[in-house]
Amino acid sequence: MHKQTELAQIGNRKDHETGAVNFPVYHSTAYQHPGLGRSTGYDYTRTANPTRSVLEDAIARLEEGEAGFACSSGMAAIQTVMGLFSQGDHLIVSLDLYGGTYRLFEKVLTRYGLSFTYVDLRDLDAVREAATHRTRGIFIESPTNPLMRVTDLAAVCRLAREHDWLSIIDNTFMTPYFQRPLQLGADVVIHSATKYLGGHNDVLAGLIVTATKKLSEQVADLHNALGATLGPQDAWLLMRGLKTLALRMEKHQENALALCRFLENHPGVEKVFYPSLFPREREVQERQATGSGGMLSFRVKDEEMVETFLSSLQVIAFAESLGGVESLITYPVTQTHADIPEEIRNRVGVCPRLLRMSVGIEHADDLIADLAWALDRSQVTGSMN
Numbered sequence: 465m466h467k468q469t470e471l472a473q474i475g476n477r478k479d480h481e482t483g484a485v486n487f488p489v490y491h492s493t494a495y496q497h498p499g500l501g502r503s504t505g506y507d508y509t510r511t512a513n514p515t516r517s518v519l520e521d522a523i524a525r526l527e528e529g530e531a532g533f534a535c536s537s538g539m540a541a542i543q544t545v546m547g548l549f550s551q552g553d554h555l556i557v558s559l560d561l562y563g564g565t566y567r568l569f570e571k572v573l574t575r576y577g578l579s580f581t582y583v584d585l586r587d588l589d590a591v592r593e594a595a596t597h598r599t600r601g602i603f604i605e606s607p608t609n610p611l612m613r614v615t616d617l618a619a620v621c622r623l624a625r626e627h628d629w630l631s632i633i634d635n636t637f638m639t640p641y642f643q644r645p646l647q648l649g650a651d652v653v654i655h656s657a658t659k660y661l662g663g664h665n666d667v668l669a670g671l672i673v674t675a676t677k678k679l680s681e682q683v684a685d686l687h688n689a690l691g692a693t694l695g696p697q698d699a700w701l702l703m704r705g706l707k708t709l710a711l712r713m714e715k716h717q718e719n720a721l722a723l724c725r726f727l728e729n730h731p732g733v734e735k736v737f738y739p740s741l742f743p744r745e746r747e748v749q750e751r752q753a754t755g756s757g758g759m760l761s762f763r764v765k766d767e768e769m770v771e772t773f774l775s776s777l778q779v780i781a782f783a784e785s786l787g788g789v790e791s792l793i794t795y796p797v798t799q800t801h802a803d804i805p806e807e808i809r810n811r812v813g814v815c816p817r818l819l820r821m822s823v824g825i826e827h828a829d830d831l832i833a834d835l836a837w838a839l840d841r842s843q844v845t846g847s848m849n
């Protein structure tokens with residue numbers, strides 16, 4: 465079936481007793497045993513919950529993987545997957561990485577004896593050079609956050625397989641609607657479902673999908689052992705959001721393209737970052753995904769413009785997060801990327817003139833008018849200073 469159909473049908477035909485079209489929320493944490501040594505499949509909600517199971521089956525199917533796991537946040541999903549590694553293991557990681565992932569790796573997991581090297585994964589030679597005899601995994605975001613660099617996932621996953629590294633892809637920006645990394649050779653996909661999958665800025669959640677039975681068993685053990693599992697109410701809310709993912713992603717993308725065209729022609733903007741704007745990124749992206757999504761970044765001409773620009777916006781909200789129906793804009797230097805050292809930020813190109821936008825599903829004309837007004841005002845005040 466097509467993704468649109470799978471998405472709209474999530475939870476339907478699952479509650480055989482009542483025929484409920486919208487799958488119910490099972491709040492019960494305990495489940496009665498039918499007899500000694502017997503189980504309905506549900507014993508205790510941390511291990512498995514009927515509402516969460518419907519969501520987990522849905523994401524496994526959407527990502528075309530073996531099993532799905534729902535966690536209490538995207539970070540909880542990443543932490544759970546990192547439980548596959550042991551003291552002394554080394555991982556190669558995308559250079560411009562989500563700041564929270566960087567913080568987990570450097571501030572927490574290094575204390576448990578893991579080590580990380582940050583590499584521009586577009587350069588396979590740099591990946592080979594970063595490898596040590598202790599390398600066990602590679603953690604990839606594509607397109608990256610916030611500069612929309614595209615990694616050739618099939619090539620990197622092939623390299624990982626040759627070296628027996630576990631390949632983990634954070635597919636938050638693309639969603640399985642546009643990109644399915646397991647089909648390109650990845651071992652594990654993780655999501656911050658707080659973003660596009662939930663889609664309405666009203667639920668914090670993370671998802672994991674594994675490619676093989678062995679990995680599914682290992683992650684199931686970790687999911688239960690660590691206990692950062694998703695509550696049934698949030699699982700239900702996430703399924704409610706997922707049903708419209710296809711429609712939303714198409715609109716996010718259509719609006720993002722319209723905004724790129726506007727921003728590229730505005731004298732206050734120096735450069736726009738969006739996967740299909742660069743020939744190399746575009747070529748790789750077209751090979752491995754069916755779209756470029758709804759995230760874009762841009763550099764304004766002058767750092768002085770930023771403050772007035774942000775305070776002049778009337779539709780687009782200056783707020784951290786992404787992937788919801790409402791357009792949001794962030795300032796990576798002081799927000800999402802504040803925990804990344806300045807030296808790395810500079811190498812990556814996260815500078816004080818960079819703004820990152822999560823394009824919502826509003827009418828593109830209203831978003832363009834809002835940007836135009838704020839850019840024009842900021843250019844006037846910028847030049848007065």
Ligand SMILES: *Cc1c(COP(=O)(O)O)cnc(C)c1O
Pocket residue numbers: 537538539540562564565605609634636637655656657658659668669670
């Ligand atoms: C938000 C985000 C995360 C973390 O997810 P939470 O749900 O906030 O814990 C991880 N990766 C990416 C790319 C994100 O945007």
